[in-house]
Amino acid sequence: MTICTDAFEQMATLDKRVLGQADLAVAIIEHPLVYRTSDEIEQLADSVMPVLDQLFRGVAP
Amino acid sequence: MSLVEAPDDLSELNEWVVEQRWSDGLPIVPPTRERVDEMLQGTSWPADTVIGLVPPRNAEATVDKIAANAVMAGCTPSAMPILIAAVQAMLEPQVNLYGAQATTHPCAVMVMVTGPVARAAGVHGGAGLFGPGFPANATIGRAVRLIQQNLGGAWPGETDRATQGTPAKFTFCFGENEEESPWDPYRVQRGFASDESTVTVVAAEGPHNLNDHVSSDARGVLFTFAQTMATIGTNNAYCTDADLVLVMCPEHAKVVADAGFTPADVRQYLYERARIPYREWKLGGMYGMLDQPRHLDAADDDYPVAILETPDDIHLVIGGGPGRHSAWIPTIGVGRAAVRLIAEPDGTPVRA
Numbered sequence: 001m002t003i004c005t006d007a008f009e010q011m012a013t014l015d016k017r018v019l020g021q022a023d024l025a026v027a028i029i030e031h032p033l034v035y036r037t038s039d040e041i042e043q044l045a046d047s048v049m050p051v052l053d054q055l056f057r058g059v060a061p
Numbered sequence: 062m063s064l065v066e067a068p069d070d071l072s073e074l075n076e077w078v079v080e081q082r083w084s085d086g087l088p089i090v091p092p093t094r095e096r097v098d099e100m101l102q103g104t105s106w107p108a109d110t111v112i113g114l115v116p117p118r119n120a121e122a123t124v125d126k127i128a129a130n131a132v133m134a135g136c137t138p139s140a141m142p143i144l145i146a147a148v149q150a151m152l153e154p155q156v157n158l159y160g161a162q163a164t165t166h167p168c169a170v171m172v173m174v175t176g177p178v179a180r181a182a183g184v185h186g187g188a189g190l191f192g193p194g195f196p197a198n199a200t201i202g203r204a205v206r207l208i209q210q211n212l213g214g215a216w217p218g219e220t221d222r223a224t225q226g227t228p229a230k231f232t233f234c235f236g237e238n239e240e241e242s243p244w245d246p247y248r249v250q251r252g253f254a255s256d257e258s259t260v261t262v263v264a265a266e267g268p269h270n271l272n273d274h275v276s277s278d279a280r281g282v283l284f285t286f287a288q289t290m291a292t293i294g295t296n297n298a299y300c301t302d303a304d305l306v307l308v309m310c311p312e313h314a315k316v317v318a319d320a321g322f323t324p325a326d327v328r329q330y331l332y333e334r335a336r337i338p339y340r341e342w343k344l345g346g347m348y349g350m351l352d353q354p355r356h357l358d359a360a361d362d363d364y365p366v367a368i369l370e371t372p373d374d375i376h377l378v379i380g381g382g383p384g385r386h387s388a389w390i391p392t393i394g395v396g397r398a399a400v401r402l403i404a405e406p407d408g409t410p411v412r413a
Contacts, residue, residue: 010219018119
């Protein structure tokens with residue numbers, strides 16, 4: 001399970017392919033993180049949790 | 062290696078190779094089968110030898126493909142032994158080429174070549190060594206970049222994630238000014254024989270100026286170096302499991318050597334003095350991103366934070382011509398240098 005920001009999605013896609021893990025689940029969140037407050041980071045984490053839950057259970061989000 | 066049909070017209074061809082993402086944006090020499098075969102005459106390595114996989118795409122770096130990129134970059138066959146050693150070196154795990162290719166940091170693969178093979182190929186270490194005018198420097202560095210791009214898949218904004226990049230990504234290759242060095246050549250300092258030739262690579266920023274026009278004593282020169290290197294705006298200030306490169310100009314080196322300093326003394330001095338007060342170190346840079354060394358937990362504001370783990374993390378080379386400008390080359394911080402003997406397939410040194 002990997003979480004990455006959308007700015008790095010192409011990189012993640014290439015990595016999955018060349019490492020033979022094309023089906024690896026990756027949750028994408030919005031870039032960047034650096035300007036966000038702690039509260040906003042927490043909200044972002046909460047928002048991605050349902051996606052992670054689906055990915056863990058093998059259900060395509 | 063497969064062949065493709067390409068436009069005959071040179072202008073059209075160069076537009077086409079950019080569209081294919083096989084170029085760095087500068088015109089290339091078309092890598093026809095004939096030209097690649099001619100390039101292969103510069104090495105005894107069989108064309109189908111796989112030197113390694115180039116991340117992040119992990120395409121095979123065969124000698125044939127290295128030769129094709131060498132043709133595109135404008136190299137002569139004398140570059141081939143250097144390029145093979147450079148690829149061997151950059152694929153060594155400590156270099157962290159994957160990280161160098163994919164990082165947001167502005168690093169290029171620095172290639173430093175010394176010894177008889179470098180001289181025979183025309184690699185220049187004298188005046189203006191980092192700049193234009195020296196075909197071997199320009200084309201060998203460019204070929205290494207094209208290999209990173211065409212085999213490793215590093216494409217800016219996508220899989221090369223550099224925020225701004227660096228002009229050093231076009232080409233970053235230089236030699237050593239052995240003739241004006243007061244000390245043993247770099248490769249000898251690193252344990253190689255004088256008649257052997259080596260390639261050193263590290264993922265590095267472009268050179269930063271170390272300007273000291275006034276010091277007539279070693280400590281003055283070295284204090285300028287240390288003060289310039291001790292800055293929070295480099296990865297090295299926070300990522301100390303790393304090497305960095307110091308290219309001393311002959312005039313600075315003479316002042317320092319005349320005072321009795323050896324290369325080891327220079328490294329030791331800089332290790333002790335290139336430090337950042339904790340009060341400044343914690344104001345920005347990468348503070349808080351990494352686990353800081355345990356001893357800093359008890360540091361007061363005046364504590365001098367080292368940018369190196371050991372004095373040996375400095376790679377000291379003599380380069381340049383008249384004048385009093387040296388350079389230090391900060392690095393990615395999460396990778397080290399690799400030094401490779403320029404060798405035949407059986408491991409014996411290539412003789413110029």
